[in-house]
Amino acid sequence: MLGVTRLIVTCACGGINLGYNVGDLVMLNDYINLTHPGPLVGMDITGFDARFIDMSHAFDKDYISLAVGNAHKLGISLKQGVYFYMPGPQFETPAEIKAARILGGDLVGMSVVNEVIMARRLDMKVAAFALVTNMAAGILDAPLTEEEVLTEGQKAQLRFKSLLSSFVYDMT
Numbered sequence: 096m097l098g099v100t101r102l103i104v105t106c107a108c109g110g111i112n113l114g115y116n117v118g119d120l121v122m123l124n125d126y127i128n129l130t131h132p133g134p135l136v137g138m139d140i141t142g143f144d145a146r147f148i149d150m151s152h153a154f155d156k157d158y159i160s161l162a163v164g165n166a167h168k169l170g171i172s173l174k175q176g177v178y179f180y181m182p183g184p185q186f187e188t189p190a191e192i193k194a195a196r197i198l199g200g201d202l203v204g205m206s207v208v209n210e211v212i213m214a215r216r217l218d219m220k221v222a223a224f225a226l227v228t229n230m231a232a233g234i235l236d237a238p239l240t241e242e243e244v245l246t247e248g249q250k251a252q253l254r255f256k257s258l259l260s261s262f263v264y265d266m267t
Contacts, residue, residue, distance in 0.1 A: 101266065102221045103222050103259070107228040120254065123175075124176065126208055135216055178203075207225075
């Protein structure tokens, strides 16, 4: 409502896709949200005609292309994937992760989706970058910890910063 037209979202998340590794950077190209109610329930914003928001392109296709191109120029591996939203704040169970994989999720996390829905409600173009900070529950025989998430975030800091900086510089 202040005239912002673009949003970049970043997140740490768990890897569901068995082709992903801890430390991978991923450009989100879609998401799955089976939680309710959504952030728009009961919202009536003056000046916006649409009651139901089209989420067919929640993440801007041009921004995805730009990020992939910039990553290639920088020599940074950037995967693309579907984010599976779980409200948290607890880590997911192995059964939830198995279900998320069956439904098409590549990543799992506790953020991003409500922000993206609201941004799309306000007609913003959205880009979302994720860092796989751990493999999701049940994939590895190891407990999930907040420390692992923070440690992997620190390790990826320079790569992530380089990619985001080039993306912001080139976005229109």
